[in-house]
Amino acid sequence: MPRAEANPQLNALVRSARDIAKEVRAAAVLMLAEVPLDFAAISKVFTETRFIITSHKPEVQEAAAEDDLPCVMLSHEPQTRQVQLSVALIEAIADDLVPTGACVVALYSSFDRKDIDSVSVISLTEHLAKLTTRDLQRLETTVPLGTLRRVVDLAVEIGREGREGKPVGTLFVVGNHRKILAMSHEGVHDPFRGYQKKDRAVSNPRVRESVKELAQIDGAFIISSDGYVISAGRILDAKSEGLTLSKGLGARHWAAAAISKTTDAVAIAVSESTGTVRIFQGGAVVLRIEPMDQAMKWHDVDTEPPGD
Ligand SMILES: Nc1ncnc2c1ncn2[C@@H]1O[C@H](COP(=O)(O)OP(=O)(O)OP(=O)(O)O)[C@@H](O)[C@H]1O
Secondary structure (H helix, E strand, O other): OOOEOOOHHHHHHHHHHHHHHHHOOOOEEEEEOOOOEOHHHHHOOOOOOEEEEEEOOHHHHHHHHHOOOOEEEOOOOOOOHHHHHHHHHHHHHHOOOOOOOOEEEEEEOOOOOOOOOEEEEEEHHHHHHOOEHHHHHOOOOOOOHHHHHHHHHHHHHHHHHOEOOEOOOEEEEEOOHHHHHHOEEEOOOOOOOOOOHHHHEOOOHHHHHHHHHHOOOOOEEEEOOOOEEEEEEEEEOOOOOOOOOOOOOOHHHHHHHHHHHHOOOEEEEEOOOOOOEEEEEOOEEEEEEOOOOOOOOOEOOOOOOOOO
16 A cells, blocks of 8 residues: 655654653553555554554545554544544554553644644543543434533543442433333332433433432433433343353343433443443443543534544
């Protein structure tokens, strides 16, 4: 495959990235590339640090594969560089290419459309605490963003705080609630039965507290698209045949994958053992959020992506 020539600017930036990575003990150097470069030659500079390519361009992904280098594939959507880097880092963690808490040096183009012109040092702990609304928007779900964001926030809080010093795991299924009810059965007597609608809104702080308390019971919370708790303690009956999940994920995560495969609902699982929140869509993990020490902040991205 033909490769773009490396110019002196790129060579200088690559060497700087290598030196910075060494200085800050970065776990990897991540290059967000727009055109296929001679990645094999560039990787020779990184003798002590892992070199990862990321791109939404198929020709760049092919070039990385040809050069035998790890590549995080981005989907083709108009996004800001910041969002592309966020997504790439989340995916790199999910693929076990870099550990959470690590530091990564990123090489990308921010002022120029194609030529790499910038180097950033990104601390993954701080970075991942700043999920952008677009991280959720890109999921393209029928569930309104407001509902999704509230439930994800709740899940992250449960994963981070647990209850009375004990870790707590739980499961939320959001959207298409009639179908989800039909595809599940009562595990415990529904603690929300008989409550008025306003006392079941996930936007209500009192309801959020109840959900956190009830997260300790077995089964899943079923949440409607418009953000009301429909039921709690439901055992999902969807079959997990034909699905693949990472090693170490148990029954709760298989149930989340299965229900998101058989319906267009979004399943959000909080792991009891690690506090990690995984968002499932179409039978697979589409977003993974590691537990943070500090509260997660949502950042709206208003800048427009650079044109193609
Ligand atoms: N089909 C299901 N529907 C709803 N909840 C389920 C289902 N299967 C399991 N669970 C819930 O998952 C809990 C724990 O299961 P398990 O430990 O196997 O899950 P896991 O995926 O390993 O998650 P964790 O990381 O939290 O341990 C059960 O106690 C139950 O509350």
